[in-house]
Amino acid sequence: MPTPAAGGKGRSWRFRPAPIRASLGAVNILSIQSWVAYGHVGNASAVFPLQRLGAEVWAIHTVQFSNHPGYGAWRGQVLPAALISDCVEGIAERGVLGQCDAVLTGYVGDAATGAAILDAVARVKAANPAALWCCDPVIGDAGPGVYVRTGIPEFFRDRALGLADIATPNQFELEWLTGRPIARLEDARAAVAALQAGGPRCVLLTSLRTAETPADSIDLLAAEGGAAWRVRTPLLPIAANGAGDAIAALFLFHRLRSGSARVALECAAASIHGLLRRTAEAGARELLTVAAQEEFVAPGTVFAAEAC
Numbered sequence: 001m002p003t004p005a006a007g008g009k010g011r012s013w014r015f016r017p018a019p020i021r022a023s024l025g026a027v028n029i030l031s032i033q034s035w036v037a038y039g040h041v042g043n044a045s046a047v048f049p050l051q052r053l054g055a056e057v058w059a060i061h062t063v064q065f066s067n068h069p070g071y072g073a074w075r076g077q078v079l080p081a082a083l084i085s086d087c088v089e090g091i092a093e094r095g096v097l098g099q100c101d102a103v104l105t106g107y108v109g110d111a112a113t114g115a116a117i118l119d120a121v122a123r124v125k126a127a128n129p130a131a132l133w134c135c136d137p138v139i140g141d142a143g144p145g146v147y148v149r150t151g152i153p154e155f156f157r158d159r160a161l162g163l164a165d166i167a168t169p170n171q172f173e174l175e176w177l178t179g180r181p182i183a184r185l186e187d188a189r190a191a192v193a194a195l196q197a198g199g200p201r202c203v204l205l206t207s208l209r210t211a212e213t214p215a216d217s218i219d220l221l222a223a224e225g226g227a228a229w230r231v232r233t234p235l236l237p238i239a240a241n242g243a244g245d246a247i248a249a250l251f252l253f254h255r256l257r258s259g260s261a262r263v264a265l266e267c268a269a270a271s272i273h274g275l276l277r278r279t280a281e282a283g284a285r286e287l288l289t290v291a292a293q294e295e296f297v298a299p300g301t302v303f304a305a306e307a308c
């Protein structure tokens with residue numbers, strides 16, 4: 001759930017692109033992750049941007065918290081795996097699983113939830129073999145380290161990612177999952193390739209800082225089909241919980257629409273930078289997901305991806 005801000009310098013320019021049109025066809029996404037009543041993390045960070053872009057989102061929550069744990073205190077519950085399975089069963093009874101284009105998963109809450117997620121993905125893929133699974137392996141981050149319950153990191157490493165089509169780890173998570181420290185860009189590419197070798201053909205690496213990254217910048221890297229691209233954006237004075245959840249959703253949407261990891265990287269980077277910039281300018285602690293919603297359809301700054 002908690003992730004650092006995205007940013008970094010690169011080739012960028014100001015313009016107002018045409019909004020994405022709903023006429024491109026409906027996109028249906030089953031999103032299984034956390035929910036908070038106050039603030040924007042998990043589904044509370046991912047669902048609205050997807051809806052603003054025109055997607056239909058079938059949201060199932062793994063936890064119901066008052067707020068994200070970054071405040072140090074929160075109330076609420078980790079929801080039972082049986083509830084998740086029951087909701088999926090109810091959707092299946094509507095006869096619409098075959099219309100699901102992708103499953104998006106994030107914060108799990110409890111290792112026992114893993115089986116319910118794997119079953120949900122299997123049911124969607126049985127109904128629509130073309131459906132994609134985008135797995136955001138929420139494990140931890142630089143600084144706090146691993147912040148999820150025992151067994152969850154192993155679930156992602158040993159069971160989930162081998163079946164996923166897309167993975168969106170941050171740098172800390174990629175290092176943990178592959179056992180490869182990342183100091184330079186070549187290390188990042190090697191770690192991404194190691195992750196791909198075990199399952200997901202498409203990987204988005206977020207919050208990347210290497211020896212080549214300027215102090216006032218932060219990188220994003222996407223890889224698929226033997227190619228890799230990097231986007232560098234300005235490092236903003238904000239550490240925003242929920243940014244990783246939002247960018248995973250944005251990347252998935254644009255990968256579905258375009259069929260290109262490079263295009264998805266550029267679109268997701270532009271929107272998340274705009275969201276974070278607006279949030280930083282307002283001095284807000286929570287992402288201004290609603291106030292900055294135009295950044296999802298017509299981002300104010302676009303960054304070109306470079307092959308790396």
